[in-house]
Amino acid sequence: MAKHSILFSPVKGRRTFEEVSHEIKKLIFQGSLKPGDKLPPELELANQFNVGRQTIREALRILELSGFIKVHKGFGGGPVIKDTILNQIGSLYLDAFQMEKITIDELTVARYKIEKMIIQDAVAFADEDDWVALSENVEAARKKIEAKTIALEENIEFHKLLAKATKNHVFFVLVSSILALLQELLSRLPPDLKVSEAAVVSHEKLLTELMSKKGRKKAERILAEHLESVKNRLQSLPDKIYE
Amino acid sequence: MAKHSILFSPVKGRRTFEEVSHEIKKLIFQGSLKPGDKLPPELELANQFNVGRQTIREALRILELSGFIKVHKGFGGGPVIKDTILNQIGSLYLDAFQMEKITIDELTVARYKIEKMIIQDAVAFADEDDWVALSENVEAARKKIEAKTIALEENIEFHKLLAKATKNHVFFVLVSSILALLQELLSRLPPDLKVSEAAVVSHEKLLTELMSKKGRKKAERILAEHLESVKNRLQSLPDKIYE
DNA sequence: TCACATTTGTCCGTATGTATC
């Protein structure tokens, strides 16, 4: 028993489906349920928790929206544990950004300032593994471009790897959620190979400057130009995302 | 009709309850549904959308978790539109916090760097209204302290007002979501009048320095000390938030 | 305090759609 009752979640007024989703979350946090693991089908979950199917379904909706599971239909389907919940935060940000009437310009400015801060910490704290991961990323992106396919995932991943190199998980979460938003927005534009290639080139230059550990100022300039081009691309989006 | 078909959300594989929640979201974004407005009861929603009640309930779960509505039980109850969805992001961050094994230390460092960046923009872009709002905030907090009650909401609000003064909504959303997480964590600690008062004093000093427009360096130092004390308070939290 | 109406919360039975074998 803890000294104070500070670690108990409120039970009063807790609905059954909240109880169920909380229990499953707990198993995930404890590591009993790992990414890729399959949960039993709804009917068996209902039996095991001794609740109705509707209750299970509402619990699954919560877990799904929170990003903990993905539900597959059909034979051999059912709820599967996902590997990250960060993308889900991004979609909530998308709603928040819509409600706060955020402009592409504000997004670009904020992203530039935050990522500028991040590359400072990245060069300070990155280890060999980080540089390898970043190099492999631009290499993979380059190969995709040469195969005439766009490298959206790799280009997004590049910025996540930078954030990871700071060794601060908060930056990683913040950048990941902003990037999830960005990916949402970019996915609404028609794919463009040239734009994708330009991004890869920017990343290559940026990485070179960062690794030289002397060209931080130049790296900042490359970052600014890179984000500006993304911004221009975003400008062609319609104002309202919800039709 | 738009030039490209980029503004259509995917309909493929869209489940009915997603369709319903999307429609209601749309009404909120359009302003047809404003905060405080009541949605019809589940059964009538089911009739209006011509779907079953189960479908409506799953749609409501999504809207609830996303922070768009709050559901009240009993007579005169039903779904009510909320005024902000930002707080909801905090609880998702709480999950990410657990999943990504974020430490109090990382949180403090990240918050300091981001808020440092924010006060730079705040002094640059704040107008008279912002300074008035900030002054009124510390005044209200001071009065609460003198009445021997803690000023948690005011102290959280102070940092939101700073972010608002940057005139960049992205910073506001980012800071709001981090603060929502912070509030979640602090609410798990027993209230402490002295700590709350110390925070108010810090805010007063910080504001004075910012308004003098000369003491930015000093303001940064005050901010650092202030966040450090919040950090020390958070250290007493148990490791696992989920019991 | 006591009914009473309203609305959410929960369960069950059944039917349909869908992906895999």
Place this chain on the structure above:
DNA sequence: AGATACATACGGACAAATGTG
């Protein structure tokens, strides 16, 4: 192509909570 196993969705029923008279 057909059978299987699963999610999805509908309708009806009752319990529990909540505000009203």
